[in-house]
Amino acid sequence: MNRIAIDEQTALVNAHAAGHVLLSLRDVHLQYGNTSVLNGIDLSVQRGQAVSIIGPSGSGKSTILRCINGLVSPQRGEIHVDGIDVRALTTDAQRIALRKRIGFVFQQYNLFPHLNVLDNLTIAPMRVLGRSRAEAEGDAHALLARVRLGNKAKAYAGALSGGQQQRVAIARTLAMRPDLILFDEVTSALDPETVGEVLNVIGELADEGQTCVLVTHEMRFAEDISDEVFFTEGGVIVEHGSAQQIFHDPVHERTRLFLQRARGEDCAGRMRRRDQRDTPTTHDTSIRRS
Ligand SMILES: Nc1ncnc2c1ncn2[C@@H]1O[C@H](COP(=O)(O)OP(=O)(O)OP(=O)(O)O)[C@@H](O)[C@H]1O
Numbered sequence: 550m551n552r553i554a555i556d557e558q559t560a561l562v563n564a565h566a567a568g569h570v571l572l573s574l575r576d577v578h579l580q581y582g583n584t585s586v587l588n589g590i591d592l593s594v595q596r597g598q599a600v601s602i603i604g605p606s607g608s609g610k611s612t613i614l615r616c617i618n619g620l621v622s623p624q625r626g627e628i629h630v631d632g633i634d635v636r637a638l639t640t641d642a643q644r645i646a647l648r649k650r651i652g653f654v655f656q657q658y659n660l661f662p663h664l665n666v667l668d669n670l671t672i673a674p675m676r677v678l679g680r681s682r683a684e685a686e687g688d689a690h691a692l693l694a695r696v697r698l699g700n701k702a703k704a705y706a707g708a709l710s711g712g713q714q715q716r717v718a719i720a721r722t723l724a725m726r727p728d729l730i731l732f733d734e735v736t737s738a739l740d741p742e743t744v745g746e747v748l749n750v751i752g753e754l755a756d757e758g759q760t761c762v763l764v765t766h767e768m769r770f771a772e773d774i775s776d777e778v779f780f781t782e783g784g785v786i787v788e789h790g791s792a793q794q795i796f797h798d799p800v801h802e803r804t805r806l807f808l809q810r811a812r813g814e815d816c817a818g819r820m821r822r823r824d825q826r827d828t829p830t831t832h833d834t835s836i837r838r839s
């Protein structure tokens with residue numbers, strides 16, 4: 550049995566021992582030079598949960614996600630993904646094995662411009678997971694239907710809207726069948742008209758039980774989708790709880806103030822867009838659950 554297979558088996562055994570917790574961070578501290586960015590982050594996610602991290606700009610949200618998939622290494626604390634001790638990974642092979650299990654969707658979708666949509670979806674499953682072309686293409690067509698782009702398999706990225714490209718990027722992530730998906734502000738670079746279609750796709754994934762951690766400034770979406778919400782400020786989790794509790798009955802004054810401001814901006818942005826377009830915006834995510 551090779552090293553990766555042993556690691557995966559160990560991970561499975563540990564996961565059973567750990568119950569349903571898929572991801573946990575304990576007392577995670579990270580500094581860049583003399584600047585403390587994370588100051589003792591505790592966070593855990595159960596398999597099947599959708600968890601949101603909200604908070605002001607610079608509070609450490611993206612850094613938390615980057616720690617989870619091993620892109621940056623904290624100086625202190627513990628991070629476990631499905632029983633794998635992320636900080637103990639030492640070889641590239643081990644880190645690659647971890648990243649096969651964790652999808653990461655960014656603001657910039659970074660599709661390969663010289664490949665069509667289908668090839669963008671099949672390249673990693675074939676090259677990294679060793680799937681046959683037939684299997685990878687079968688999967689890709691099913692995923693494109695799931696993100697409502699079944700008719701775009703032969704299109705190139707440049708011929709798609711931002712929202713369509715982001716949905717391709719989500720399908721590309723799903724093609725790796727990850728245990729966990731990290732979403733970092735995936736709608737913040739999109740035209741307002743295409744935000745809703747991307748949020749709806751993510752909402753459906755969460756409803757289907759895909760475990761995910763979302764960093765988002767879309768407060769109504771976070772409220773609608775999340776099993777649990779973490780509010781960060783200054784590199785600490787100020788407060789966490791159910792979406793109902795955080796959004797309607799926050800304990801901390803800082804959470805209350807942040808939400809007040811964020812809702813004000815949400816509302817002002819929506820009105821501005823309505824004035825500009827003279828038509829209603831489409832990203833009323835409450836539609837999804839109604
Ligand atoms: N590579 C780096 N080197 C030095 N400082 C960094 C680096 N990456 C992030 N930081 C700092 O760490 C802090 C947290 O950054 P992070 O990107 O995690 O914030 P964020 O909550 O995601 O903010 P935003 O909502 O603007 O995306 C910021 O003060 C940022 O300037």
Ligand SMILES: [Mg+2]
Pocket residue numbers: 610611612733734764
């Ligand atoms: Mg960020």
